[in-house]
Amino acid sequence: MSKRVLVFFPSKEYTESLVPEIVLKSGTIFNTIKTEVTPTQVKIMGEIKANEEKAQEFIRILKRRGAVVKELGLIMRFDPDKCVACGMCVSLCPTDAITFNKDFSVRYDFDECVLCMNCVKNCPVKAVSYLGD
Amino acid sequence: MPDIRSIDDINKRIRSGEVVVATALEMKEIVAEKGAERAAKEVDVVTTGTFGMTTSSGAFLNFGHSDPQIKMGGGEVLLNDVPAYAGLSSVDTYIGATQLSKVHKLEYGGAHVIEDLVSGKSINLKAYGSATQCHPIKEIGGEFTIGDLNQAIMVNPRSFYQRYNAATNSSDAPICTYLGTLLPNFGNVSYFSAGSISPLYNDPTFETIGIGTRIFLAGGIGYVIGEGTLHNPKAMCGSLMVKGDLKKMKQRYLRGATIANYGTTLFIGAGVPIPVLNSTIAKNCGVRDDDIKVNIYDYHIPTRVKPLVKKTTYKELRSGKVVIGDRTVKASGLSSMKMAVEVIEKLKGMIEEGEFFLTKPVERITMESMMRPMKLVYVKASDVMSAPVTCSADDSLKDVERLMLEKKTGYFVVIDKQRHVQGVLTSWDIAKSIVTNGTKVKDVMTSQNIKTSRKDEPVEVSMRKLEQYRLRGLPVVDDEGKVLGVVRMQDLKHKVK
Known part of the structure; x- marks a missing residue:
């Protein structure tokens, strides 16, 4: 089970340890496939390795930390x-x-x-x- | 083989509802299982079809006379800003599939105009003509739909083209071709044709398909009106010219398409019924994908004759994976199998329901082949090249610098004793030697990825390479790779008109 997402962080919210931190806390595996850094935002494309329920939980945490999350399927x-x-x-x-x-x-x-x-x-x-x- | 039934017999059975129709897919199983003799006894008609890009296609349109009248013939006709042919009478035109919009270019072309016509959309007409005594107005403009036209007749000079080459790309950059984008380093293989369900593979000797054969054309009824352009039946590359009433066609079987960075074309779903008059015809309809050979060519060479990469069959292509060397490469066809199957099933249904009767051809399609390359003299790289200034890799830079001043050139071809190209040395490389402290030619020359021109290559191809790779010159080589000369941009500018 996996779900691919695009995660947009405003640059000022983002630190390099942010994603690993969320991964550790939630216990959900998140593979980063592509990262694009611009002066205003950080765009991460990745894959949440979890069932639907856990994936949605992971997305909620990302959003709480200031991210905009878009599912590739959408x-x-x-x-x-x-x-x-x-x-x-x-x-x-x-x-x-x-x-x-x-x-x-x-x-x-x-x-x-x-x-x-x-x-x-x-x-x-x-x-x-x-x-x- | 003696005929066991006639087309009249088949039409009687269609009328009485007893006709037995098999799609080409079903027929292959029947022939494999029961043999051609029994298959011929059991099946009256086999439906074959394709759904592919039909680039040589278009439609004649007649607008009816305006009041006061306009003479579009000899003038200019634009349909949704796509130019249509204006070399006919005052209110006739031909809209061709590949003509691009003056405004939207690749996004919209003649093929899209035809699709929009068929789907009933309103089309903008602009026409300009010269004023005459009986045709006093010079320009006309407005909206029309297909219903406003007197006639809308599709005439495709080349349909059901039997066999196309398959294409791949050995170079290190993607290329855009009429077979779509080809990814670098043999990244994919692209091909056309519906393979063994395609009409001309099921009747390769034109036993039943002839002038006057009634066909299913884009949801309506059409007719074969002769052999098509590039008709080459001896090489299993037959083609047919067809016509049909555009007003009866359906959008589902007729779609405008854009091939990225290449052009527009028209997807047409078309089907041909093959009457099983004897067991030879039944046997021909048993042809399978593994019987049909296809060559895969390297399309990064822009000349007409391309290097052969692999000989394969439709079976391997259709599997979606082709082995090239030690790699497995994804392959896909630009001819829709899904829609082709829908066409042959639809045609089968129409015959069974008594909506479609077969016709006896009034004349046979010629088996003569006419397929020669264009006979035009073109300027070759060897015609415009200048004498090469050469040096060897072991020469000292001092000597070369002296030679550079003497010959007044900044471009050297580095060769070995057999005159094979080893590299290229430019004044820029020499400038670099001041920093890198190189003393020999081989220390600073460019030796990786050297682009060359073949001696019989058209200069347009050389010019494209010079522009594409931003090169100062191209060594011209013979078949053995020996240097004959150099083509430089300044040579081309002087010598090419």
């Missing part, structure tokens, strides 16, 4: 009605987030996504979009 949108299942995104995906179902339709699992944006940039019919930031 900021990446795949519209199966627009999709023609051409499969272009499948081979461009660096992870296993995009695969074919048995009936050749395309399946997105945003808990495997690393936000590389290959699918968003390349979809011929704009069936997948990014709503984050």
